[in-house]
Amino acid sequence: MTTSAPVSCLGRTPRADARLRLFCFHHAGGGASFYASWAGRVPPGVEVLPVQLPGREARFREPRFSDAGEAVSALGRELAPLLDERPWAAYGHSMGALLAFALAAARLREGGRGPEAVFLGAYAAPHRTPTLPAPDRYGDAELARALVGFGGLDPRFLDRDDWLRALLPIVRDDLRICASHRRAGLPDPDDERTRLPVRVEAFAGTDDRLVDPAGVRAWGRYARDFRMACVPGGHFFPREAPVPFFDRFNGSLHRILAALDPPPGVRC
Template sequence: MTAASAEPVSAEPVSAERACAARQTPACLVRAPRENAPLRLFCFHHAGGGASFFAPWPGRVVPSVDVLPVQLPGREARYREPRFDDVGRLAEALVRELEPWLREPHAFYGHSMGALVAFAVAAALERAGGRAPSALFVGAYAAPHRTPPLPPADRYGDAELARFLVDVGGLSPEFLGRDEWLSALLPVVRDDLRICASHRKAGLVVPARPSLDVHAFAGADDTLVDPEAVRAWERYARTFRLTRVPGGHFFPREAPAPFFRELNAALVRLMPGRAGRSAGPG
């Protein structure tokens, strides 16, 4: 807008509702953020997954927290969009999209690959001078300086990769032998595995200084990620807590009650003024 075309500035105060309405909901969010939420929880999904992984969460997370699943391009409702295969570029794109919604209190939860993505977004947000998340919750993923728990993108053929996904609980066995289904899914998985392998290129292995409060979750029966590899996130934390919960690699789905009990207690502690003291539905 040029100076000549600028409209006069109204002296009337802008209401919170009008100000928030002016912020368009980004494509990466499956719904508009809720107004006046004390805390927003942005959730990042696992490799080969989508935002639908978090569909049950609003009914399990303490009601005052606004649960906002982040949908990466190239899957579910965004399946026609080009996918990313580099976590650094993905994080920068997400910060650009989400920045208007990151000015109020917020936290990140990332599951498996999503833990790396959430950490990369927090790092990109810090570089951009933005508001840091009140906490970074990471689940079922090794710290960046440890060997990535997921295999390289091209290690397995399609049948072997599908079997691997079934074995860790990330794919229904009914997909096995369904070439038409796998032909749509496996390219997404392979690009996500490339995201996981790009952490060194993105400079995420050694943080300049620990500036995040990190709460890590490890499944007691997770055959893919060792709890000590999850504990290694302590290197990246200003304060750190590790919680082992029942279940395997996808413990929020396999054994939800103990996990959400712990998550809700942590979220309540983050609330401004400690609003919403109830631990929620769990």
């Protein structure tokens, strides 16, 4: 069973009978392919829906976002029918964590159906000193070396000028999204009354050279129910050390599924 219309940022039509839709938001400079293997790693009943931002991969001809508020508003409009239709959760990695959390905040602020949980990976809370490079601080060569430094770019590509010319403009616009987080409609970390009434779980890589656990832990000032776990691996730990990450992540997904209504045909 499927919904009636495809959604461009998903690249396909989601199923209408999934028990839990898991919307996944990719990192700066990345794309939905980061989540290509996730469908086979999560529990049955969870539908993995990688969100593809415009300007890359299958949407490379479309204008890119460069502002967090614009990106969250556009994603919220496009995904709203799906978010209201079925229970959902969100996972965001690095830049995607900002988008996932801001989308959840927008849904609750606007009276829409909120998520069962929001999962954040490898991203410091927005009020912390930025860990990602400033979008216009470095020239192309310096920015490329910075990406290599924290594991975001294979060093072999430093000599591929043609490839870098295609990648670096995408990275810069994504970094502009991160730098504009104040326009994303986030709660005030200094006001406990604004914390989201949603379970938020954050993950930090023990070998992450870009984001330290203290920065990730600071997300606790944005949500009333906050948990954090350190998992093996660097900045891209779901890809570098998937087994320990999915052991922890799937435990949380199983708890969400257990709390939902039983699947069709199951009687209590």
